[in-house]
Amino acid sequence: MAGICTPKPKTASYAVFWGIRWLSAQPFTRMLQVSRRGTAMPMSPYRKLTPYADAAKQRGVGVYHLNIGQPDIETPPAALAAVQQARIGVLEYSPTAGLPSYRTKLAAYYQRAGMPVEAEDILVTAGGSEAIFFALMSCLNPGDELIVPEPFYGAYTAFAVATDVRIVPVTSHIENGYALPPIAEFESRITPRTKALLVCNPNNPTGYVYSRQELEQLLDLCRRHHLYLLSDEAYREFCYDGNYVSALHLPGAAEHVVVLDTISKRYSACGARIGAFVTKNKALQAVAFKFAQMRVSPPGLAQLLGEAATELPDSYFDLAKAEYLARRNRMVERLRAIPGVYCPTPGGAFYIMASLPIADAEHFALWLLEEFQHDGHTVMISPATGFYATPGAGRNEVRLAYVINQAAIDGAMDCLAEALRQYPGRIGA
């Protein structure tokens, strides 16, 4: 066989050769199909449980909703009034980057918080969601990698699928309150495809608030490896122990940091769909602006609400924070009184992660809705598996949101304690 070149098995060129043969041999017929990326999109984990919660209510069982991130605190009337009293003749497109008056006042809000943000650094978005989308589209190519400490906000997975980005998780642990994992673990995950790190601070779902030192380590890593640091700061105003540090507070942040922001939690205005993409990196801002042009403008009416909200007195947050703090303390106290339950004290946001004496929180969550009641009530919880990218991680953990009042928290904790006594899958005595 001298002189004849036969393809060798198990080489890249061999696979490509036969792949092309296979493709060209396909007949030119097909069915009407949805896209592969549409098929790959995850369904929100909440939705799996919702029909069971609805069924429980149908049976007359009251459901304490500890599963949602929808604040129950009143939207500030003065901010709503700005929309409701505005004189509007034609509800025109706003400028693509948002109303200039809003961007100016939002910059002043950031400046009061010590962040060196100018109006031109701000792109107003349709919620924090659109800011995340613009960031992934602008910073990463298809197939690139985004390092994220897990557990993380479940929608990041959906945005990663939609933008063809690969999430590379670094696991944080309940034992130290989900503190930042050692920076060496982040560094070991960096490949030529890594383009950015994404942190949520204060964290959803853990409630952990990153320290200045932790953030400096992350930024230093990003600077050494030419990565973006995407900082989701949706819960900025809800820190209960000590001062909050934004990624934009750090020296050297200008080129690397993008703050992803929203008024949803800050002003109990989730339905407004107003957020912001904030960076001092001009080249990146210019690219994000092109994605923003595609949808012409962010929501118009709700920008008036956002603008008025920047002028609320500081006491607005004092009241909201005092209420959330009292709820956090009450829920932590009640959880710790339940045998076999462990939870750190979260420093921010309005979530508590707890480990339960069970093997599978998804099964337990379903059992709570289908088979349990206590004094006519049960609780709906978020199994933590939906917040982990690593298969099997966090199976005995749940996220509990304290967006219900203190009496309801007591009722929910009564239910949970009793449920863990009765649950057949309970581990330990």
Add this chain to the structure above:
Amino acid sequence: MAGICTPKPKTASYAVFWGIRWLSAQPFTRMLQVSRRGTAMPMSPYRKLTPYADAAKQRGVGVYHLNIGQPDIETPPAALAAVQQARIGVLEYSPTAGLPSYRTKLAAYYQRAGMPVEAEDILVTAGGSEAIFFALMSCLNPGDELIVPEPFYGAYTAFAVATDVRIVPVTSHIENGYALPPIAEFESRITPRTKALLVCNPNNPTGYVYSRQELEQLLDLCRRHHLYLLSDEAYREFCYDGNYVSALHLPGAAEHVVVLDTISKRYSACGARIGAFVTKNKALQAVAFKFAQMRVSPPGLAQLLGEAATELPDSYFDLAKAEYLARRNRMVERLRAIPGVYCPTPGGAFYIMASLPIADAEHFALWLLEEFQHDGHTVMISPATGFYATPGAGRNEVRLAYVINQAAIDGAMDCLAEALRQYPGRIGA
């Protein structure tokens, strides 16, 4: 050299082999960069001219804006009142698919127009833009092809880049009013990568309204080749000559048709950012819903406006249409009186495409803003090249929007006539 296998140049396996060699030989260093897709995103053509319009205004020259698609007609006060008089305690996330009450009333609006739409067929979106985005993400894979008659709405190009879809244009022509090109031209563009056709009806930028027969031809083609038919019906209510046919009016549309809709033009509410993704294809609707979950909910306040608008009396459109019709007729009449100008009579929307006795509308548009004035005024026009995917197509064409009142139209036409007399680049006597 017997027995030694040397790679042969110009084969796929050779290129792959050396490609891998080259990649692995790259040093592991790089700069902080924006994404390739961000770089590939087009800048809106309007933005190129805007600084020149601003400079003209600075010099004291009045600018008639024929370049924009922002209606000047008042947003219906009754619809605005629904937002401004609503009692809102907590501005919560709306359901992902939109408020049930709005979806029900919107379905009734479609039913009154003879379209067999139920509430469950509707996904409320952040403007028509988000409906386009969901459609491309749900129907096409990266690298797939979308056939679109050109000229077309410029943002389609941006959505195609953002979703990694290739637009394959089929050119329509001013000589027959931009009617649908022969169906054989569409069919000849179909490849194994073709997944959908996209039409805008009534058309932006041409104002052409597709006939029932044309739409049936398109649907038949889609049925034979297992393609989706995406129908952007933003201008549905603005047809001036005869009845309007929606793609959802056609028999056999259920599996194939997605209507991309918006209240922006219909109710002069561009700033609301409320649209809809409408299909009776359950599998496709389920996939689009997953993309919608990613951003949790559409804008909340403006859904109240959209809902109230569905209850406006039919006379609302009668008044708006009468005004647009009078403007269209006036502008067509004035254009045709200018030597060397040709324009069809558009049947819908609020745009007129015209060919001018010039070689390069981009140069002419710039000249109008930089060097021309007549009685202290000039006009801003949209060069049509931004609406064509075929390089060089439409260079002597412009899009003119009649979203200014009739006196302003007369002033603008005076300017245009005089400009074409003076323009050094004029072709012909």
